[in-house]
Amino acid sequence: MLKLSHISKTYQTGTEVTHALNDVSFEIQPNQLTVILGPSGSGKSTMLNILSGMDRPTTGSVTYDVKVINTESDQQLTEYRKKMVGFVFQFYNLISNLMVAENVAITAQLVSKQYQQPINDCLAQVGLQQREQNFPDQLSGGEMQRVAIARALAKHPRVLLCDEPTGALDTQTSQQVFKLLQASKNPQTAVVIVTHNPLVAQIADRVIRIRDGEVEKVSDNANPLTVEEVDWG
Ligand SMILES: Nc1ncnc2c1ncn2[C@@H]1O[C@H](COP(=O)(O)OP(=O)(O)OP(=O)(O)O)[C@@H](O)[C@H]1O
Numbered sequence: 603m604l605k606l607s608h609i610s611k612t613y614q615t616g617t618e619v620t621h622a623l624n625d626v627s628f629e630i631q632p633n634q635l636t637v638i639l640g641p642s643g644s645g646k647s648t649m650l651n652i653l654s655g656m657d658r659p660t661t662g663s664v665t666y667d668v669k670v671i672n673t674e675s676d677q678q679l680t681e682y683r684k685k686m687v688g689f690v691f692q693f694y695n696l697i698s699n700l701m702v703a704e705n706v707a708i709t710a711q712l713v714s715k716q717y718q719q720p721i722n723d724c725l726a727q728v729g730l731q732q733r734e735q736n737f738p739d740q741l742s743g744g745e746m747q748r749v750a751i752a753r754a755l756a757k758h759p760r761v762l763l764c765d766e767p768t769g770a771l772d773t774q775t776s777q778q779v780f781k782l783l784q785a786s787k788n789p790q791t792a793v794v795i796v797t798h799n800p801l802v803a804q805i806a807d808r809v810i811r812i813r814d815g816e817v818e819k820v821s822d823n824a825n826p827l828t829v830e831e832v833d834w835g
Pocket residue numbers: 613614615620621622640641642643644645646647648649798
């Protein structure tokens with residue numbers, strides 16, 4: 603569904619050149635939870651930016667279904683990002699002066715009506731239908747992240763990209779978030795979690811380990827654990 607082929611990414615700042623990614627290839631499939639695992643500085647954010655169409659690789663190709671997207675125009679890449687990709691960020695990125703329901707509605711409006719999910723359904727999916735009229739600062743961190751997940755799901759994304767989604771949460775709250783994300787994969791939607799926490803790999807269908815900008819290993823897990831089955835330490 604989403605395929606990176608021989609991706610390299612080089613940043614140049616003045617005379618300094620950084621090879622953030624080097625010949626990276628892997629595929630992301632719908633109905634799967636993929637975990638991209640790597641230490642700080644290994645190139646995870648660079649990879650997410652390329653997967654989401656926010657940035658382009660220096661060399662290599664990104665294919666969505668059968669279409670190479672990294673050579674598309676800026677406008678087409680924006681359409682891909684708006685219509686196909688849902689985001690969940692470490693620090694939630696909710697709009698503080700909009701109510702919960704409004705935060706979710708804003709994303710739904712990015713896609714045509716046929717793909718818009720009812721706001722109430724999205725909030726029910728994350729167990730927050732009673733909080734639709736609250737503002738973000740009236741919620742806990744875990745609740746804010748659940749709103750962020752509802753917001754991402756409101757446009758029925760084909761790829762749900764989650765960048766350290768529990769990085770600001772305690773262990774118990776993190777488990778709730780991982781449960782929701784594991785439940786969000788479906789035949790149309792691939793879920794991707796980027797993290798440095800190796801424990802998360804146990805709930806993944808596919809794990810992509812990266813180090814120093816290179817794919818160290820891709821492993822498939824026929825029987826991923828449920829969140830309850832993992833020993834979170
Ligand atoms: N815009 C940029 N300009 C120059 N160098 C960059 C830029 N973005 C990232 N880098 C460099 O590319 C390398 C990979 O960075 P990246 O942010 O992708 O890693 P990461 O695994 O996401 O790290 P972290 O977990 O700390 O966020 C690092 O050496 C970083 O300094």
